[in-house]
Amino acid sequence: MAAPRTELPLRPLAWACAAFAGGVLLHLDRVPAWASLASFALILWRLAAARRRVWLPGALARALLALGMAAVVLARFHTLNGLTAGTTLLLLMAALKLLETRNARDELVLVGAGFFLLLAACLDRQQLVRTPLYALQAWVCCAAIGSIATPALGSRAAVRLAGRALLIAAPLAVALFLFFPRLPGAFWAIPRGGAALTGLSDAMTPGSIMQLVADYSTAFRVRFAGPRPAGAALYWRGPVLHDFDGRTWRRPAEVFRTRQRPEYLGEAVHYRVALEATRQRFWFALDLPARSPAARVFLTYDYQLLAADPVMEAVSYEAVSYLHTRALEPLNPGGRREDTALPAGANPRTLELAQRLYQRAGGDAAYVSAVLGYLRSGGFVYSLEPQPLGRDAVDELLFRTREGFCGHYASAFVTLMRAAHVPARVVTGYLGGEWNPVGEFLEVRQADAHAWAEVWLEGRGWTRVDPTAVVAPERLRRGVLDLMPQAFSASERLLYGSPWLLALMQRWDAANAWWGDHIVKFDLASQLDLLARLGVPTPEARYLGWAFMGALLAWLALIGWQMGRGARAARPDELARAYLRLCRKLARVVPARAAHQGPLEYSQVLQSARPPLREGGELLARYAQLRYGPQREAHRHAGEVSAFVRAVARLRVPPRTA
Amino acid sequence: MSARATAGASRRWHPLEPLARALRARVARWVRRRQGEDALPVTLARRRLYILPTRGGVAFAALTFVMLLAGLNYTNSLALFLTFLLAAFALVVMQQCHGNLLGVSVLGVSAPAVFAGRPAAVHVVLGNGAAGERLALEVALDDTPVVTGAAAAHARLRLQLPLPPQARGVVRIERLRISSAHPFGLFRAWTWVHTPLELLVYPAPAGRLPPPAQDAQRTGARPRSGTDLDEWLGLRPFRDGDSPRQVDWKAYAREAPLLVKEYQPAGSELLLFDLAQVPGAEAEARLSQLARWIVDAEAAGDRYGLTVPGTRVPPARGPEQRHRCLAALARVGFGPARGAP
Numbered sequence: 001m002a003a004p005r006t007e008l009p010l011r012p013l014a015w016a017c018a019a020f021a022g023g024v025l026l027h028l029d030r031v032p033a034w035a036s037l038a039s040f041a042l043i044l045w046r047l048a049a050a051r052r053r054v055w056l057p058g059a060l061a062r063a064l065l066a067l068g069m070a071a072v073v074l075a076r077f078h079t080l081n082g083l084t085a086g087t088t089l090l091l092l093m094a095a096l097k098l099l100e101t102r103n104a105r106d107e108l109v110l111v112g113a114g115f116f117l118l119l120a121a122c123l124d125r126q127q128l129v130r131t132p133l134y135a136l137q138a139w140v141c142c143a144a145i146g147s148i149a150t151p152a153l154g155s156r157a158a159v160r161l162a163g164r165a166l167l168i169a170a171p172l173a174v175a176l177f178l179f180f181p182r183l184p185g186a187f188w189a190i191p192r193g194g195a196a197l198t199g200l201s202d203a204m205t206p207g208s209i210m211q212l213v214a215d216y217s218t219a220f221r222v223r224f225a226g227p228r229p230a231g232a233a234l235y236w237r238g239p240v241l242h243d244f245d246g247r248t249w250r251r252p253a254e255v256f257r258t259r260q261r262p263e264y265l266g267e268a269v270h271y272r273v274a275l276e277a278t279r280q281r282f283w284f285a286l287d288l289p290a291r292s293p294a295a296r297v298f299l300t301y302d303y304q305l306l307a308a309d310p311v312m313e314a315v316s317y318e319a320v321s322y323l324h325t326r327a328l329e330p331l332n333p334g335g336r337r338e339d340t341a342l343p344a345g346a347n348p349r350t351l352e353l354a355q356r357l358y359q360r361a362g363g364d365a366a367y368v369s370a371v372l373g374y375l376r377s378g379g380f381v382y383s384l385e386p387q388p389l390g391r392d393a394v395d396e397l398l399f400r401t402r403e404g405f406c407g408h409y410a411s412a413f414v415t416l417m418r419a420a421h422v423p424a425r426v427v428t429g430y431l432g433g434e435w436n437p438v439g440e441f442l443e444v445r446q447a448d449a450h451a452w453a454e455v456w457l458e459g460r461g462w463t464r465v466d467p468t469a470v471v472a473p474e475r476l477r478r479g480v481l482d483l484m485p486q487a488f489s490a491s492e493r494l495l496y497g498s499p500w501l502l503a504l505m506q507r508w509d510a511a512n513a514w515w516g517d518h519i520v521k522f523d524l525a526s527q528l529d530l531l532a533r534l535g536v537p538t539p540e541a542r543y544l545g546w547a548f549m550g551a552l553l554a555w556l557a558l559i560g561w562q563m564g565r566g567a568r569a570a571r572p573d574e575l576a577r578a579y580l581r582l583c584r585k586l587a588r589v590v591p592a593r594a595a596h597q598g599p600l601e602y603s604q605v606l607q608s609a610r611p612p613l614r615e616g617g618e619l620l621a622r623y624a625q626l627r628y629g630p631q632r633e634a635h636r637h638a639g640e641v642s643a644f645v646r647a648v649a650r651l652r653v654p655p656r657t658a
Numbered sequence: 659m660s661a662r663a664t665a666g667a668s669r670r671w672h673p674l675e676p677l678a679r680a681l682r683a684r685v686a687r688w689v690r691r692r693q694g695e696d697a698l699p700v701t702l703a704r705r706r707l708y709i710l711p712t713r714g715g716v717a718f719a720a721l722t723f724v725m726l727l728a729g730l731n732y733t734n735s736l737a738l739f740l741t742f743l744l745a746a747f748a749l750v751v752m753q754q755c756h757g758n759l760l761g762v763s764v765l766g767v768s769a770p771a772v773f774a775g776r777p778a779a780v781h782v783v784l785g786n787g788a789a790g791e792r793l794a795l796e797v798a799l800d801d802t803p804v805v806t807g808a809a810a811a812h813a814r815l816r817l818q819l820p821l822p823p824q825a826r827g828v829v830r831i832e833r834l835r836i837s838s839a840h841p842f843g844l845f846r847a848w849t850w851v852h853t854p855l856e857l858l859v860y861p862a863p864a865g866r867l868p869p870p871a872q873d874a875q876r877t878g879a880r881p882r883s884g885t886d887l888d889e890w891l892g893l894r895p896f897r898d899g900d901s902p903r904q905v906d907w908k909a910y911a912r913e914a915p916l917l918v919k920e921y922q923p924a925g926s927e928l929l930l931f932d933l934a935q936v937p938g939a940e941a942e943a944r945l946s947q948l949a950r951w952i953v954d955a956e957a958a959g960d961r962y963g964l965t966v967p968g969t970r971v972p973p974a975r976g977p978e979q980r981h982r983c984l985a986a987l988a989r990v991g992f993g994p995a996r997g998a999p
Binding site: 104105108112115116118119122123126131134138142145146148149150152153161162165166168169170172173174176177180182183313519520521522523555556559560596604607608 | 713714717718721724725728729730731732733734735736737738739740742743744745746747749750751753754756765766793794808839840841842843844914915
């Protein structure tokens with residue numbers, strides 16, 4: 001049973017479809033592929049139906065389809081209340097709505113869906129690179145509204161009209177954006193689900209960091225308040241792993257231990273970190289952070305920054321670290337127990353090696369040196385493509401494959417330490433970073449992910465030991481890329497190998513950093529800062545309100561004046577003014593010229609005057625010649641117009657005789 | 659107020675309908691008082707333009723508000739900027755919509771007389787003096803469908819508002835509504851132009867009675883030179899196509915405008931119709947009979963006059979006479995023409 005429908009004009013319908021399709025495209029990599037495909041299929045179906053008579057489903061079929069789609073979304077996401085699930089549902093429902101589009105209002109609903117998809121995309125991702133897409137989508141949606149409202153409008157005209165309106169709107173939008181008072185907090189939260197993005201996690205198998213090495217996306221950016229520490233000191237501390245099952249290192253479940261207070265040595269390093277969204281709870285700081293940078297972020301007993309909530313949006317924070325520390329108190333027994341535990345029966349050859357080396361060394365510090373010496377001279381190779389390891393991963397690494405990277409060596413080193421009852425733990429994080437001279441910040445990428453070890457030495461406390469550094473000392477001075485060029489594809493090598501492209505890349509990174517710092521993170525504090533810079537002595541939120549209202553009113557007045565000017569008729573020229581003056585003079589004697597009367601017709605009216613206004617009639621005829629005559633251009637050049645003006649000025653109209 | 663007998667487009671009954679109607683009438687009175695009566699041509703000025711969001715505009719505002727809440731809640735700069743961009747866009751659209759109507763001039767409004775039962779129309783001429791095109795100008799009476807048109811730059815737009823067939827009489831059209839939702843349809847600007855207009859609806863010619871016997875007394879008739887048998891009717895202004903022999907050259911020599919002497923062809927009749935003398939009980943049927951006779955007399959080239967209560971049309975012929983007589987019939991029971999004493 002086909003739904004009865006009246007044919008809609010094709011152009012507005014096509015525009016509505018374009019606005020919706022644009023919204024779908026923005027979410028192409030977020031919603032399941034079948035949902036996008038279904039949307040595009042429904043769009044094509046509807047457009048085909050508009051071109052020629054193709055069957056469209058009736059109300060019952062549509063209802064069944066809607067229920068079916070909601071059920072599929074529910075089955076896939078187990079909720080309808082998340083950004084991705086909600087977006088998917090919105091997408092499918094709007095596509096279904098398309099099938100019953102019968103009038104302009106239905107089309108507007110579709111454009112509304114396009115706007116909502118755009119909003120969802122803005123909430124989801126705010127990268128600089130995506131903003132042109134968002135702007136384009138807003139433009140398409142506005143053009144669609146224009147086309148729907150005035151179907152007679154051509155597509156180009158609709159695009160121009162929308163573009164013009166948006167351009168005029170942009171300055172006001174900027175003013176509103178700057179001055180509209182922001183709220184200090186959220187009033188409600190919807191679950192932002194989904195798996196963790198790329199980045200470090202709370203578990204490490206020997207090969208897991210490998211996945212990050214080829215990921216060139218930014219983990220965080222750092223601006224130092226003072227001088228930048230040397231590259232070899234840039235250990236960015238992340239998750240600290242204690243639990244080992246012979247193969248995988250894990251962060252323990254939430255345990256509470258007292259923090260071993262260290263003595264901070266040397267100068268404090270002050271810096272600001274702009275962390276990208278990770279959907280993990282880890283914040284990063286230079287080894288060793290002195291305090292928590294924000295409320296609801298804890299400095300744990302093992303000196304990692306752990307937030308109460310996952311990082312769903314890019315966040316930036318001030319942090320303070322000291323590069324050198326010393327223990328003030330002995331390691332508490334709980335901590336010692338935790339960091340000397342090893343799984344029973346795993347890696348037996350490693351345990352045996354540890355016994356041998358420790359007996360020879362005789363002390364903890366000497367044992368650390370001995371193990372490092374063993375790694376340096378044992379024929380170990382730094383490799384980003386090591387052979388896979390079996391169940392006793394450390395045994396296989398030390399005695400069979402002898403190749404690996406940071407994760408492998410950190411794991412092996414800590415195992416060797418613990419086998420000799422020296423407290424040790426694995427620390428993951430990032431090492432180094434790329435200095436961007438354009439933006440003057442340090443860019444730390446996922447590819448800089450690193451793992452190292454910490455050992456408890458009596459009198460010194462937790463001491464950082466990087467076993468990778470003895471296997472491959474270059475890793476400290478240079479990035480992974482320089483070390484392992486074959487890990488990157490040819491195009492990436494070309495990109496990062498050319499100084500010109502590298503400079504371009506750095507500029508782009510700087511632009512991204514500026515975008516993140518000044519646009520994405522524009523909040524109440526930034527607004528007050530702006531007010532202060534504009535010269536407001538005591539910036540307060542209410543001044544923002546005043547600035548907001550002022551900008552709005554000023555803009556409205558300006559635009560109103562501008563538009564009114566365009567709508568008014570053009571100012572009459574010299575000739576027309578003289579003509580109007582002539583008519584006014586004549587109207588003292590004869591009836592005023594009616595709007596429909598031309599100069600010649602009006603001159604007939606002059607006949608009725610007593611005595612007749614011959615001179616006036618001649619001037620009217622002259623005006624008709626100057627304005628409409630075949631030689632009007634020649635007359636104009638010959639100064640006839642000013643002669644006419646003078647003649648009109650000289651004209652004496654005799655008073656009316658009764 | 660209005661004597662129009664037309665029923666508007668049948669609206670669905672709504673519980674608030676009487677209230678809404680009372681409100682509309684009240685607003686109409688207020689606007690009429692505020693704007694006064696208009697003399698054409700009228701150029702639409704700011705003072706008389708009204709503007710409100712359409713349903714689409716309200717929906718757009720709701721959408722923007724939801725975006726604002728989402729943006730504020732997550733302190734999401736892009737969502738907020740999008741919100742402000744759309745809000746500013748709506749304000750621009752409001753100005754553009756207002757500007758689309760501002761400066762439009764209403765040059766002429768007319769309602770040609772029609773016979774009862776025939777489709778009628780109101781003709782409207784709008785002028786665009788600005789350098790830009792004005793799209794989607796809508797004109798409507800209080801209860802007729804909207805007629806839309808576009809006026810190019812420095813051009814005129816002629817629109818015909820179709821009216822349903824009317825009953826005999828005088829349809830008084832109090833006001834005209836000119837509106838536009840262009841561009842984007844988020845706002846609709848409108849104004850009312852109060853140009854009192856009368857649509858004369860002649861009685862439909864009908865009836866089979868023979869015309870009354872020819873009257874013997876020939877008032878105002880006197881022989882005149884030219885063709886001796888023709889009858890001199892009077893002077894009228896010169897029109898293209900008139901024979902120069904008929905021009906009153908003597909009067910022209912006295913500096914009068916060109917006038918033409920009119921004669922009644924010999925052999926035609928003089929008919930005097932009087933409503934009081936038409937037999938029959940039903941008033942409208944008698945008026946229709948008179949209309950029949952007048953139309954026939956005009957077609958036959960006869961001279962004819964008409965007497966209805968309160969009005970007497972002296973005998974003459976020609977299209978103007980026909981209109982005078984039929985108009986007198988249309989006005990029976992509807993009072994004198996507006997502006998007449």
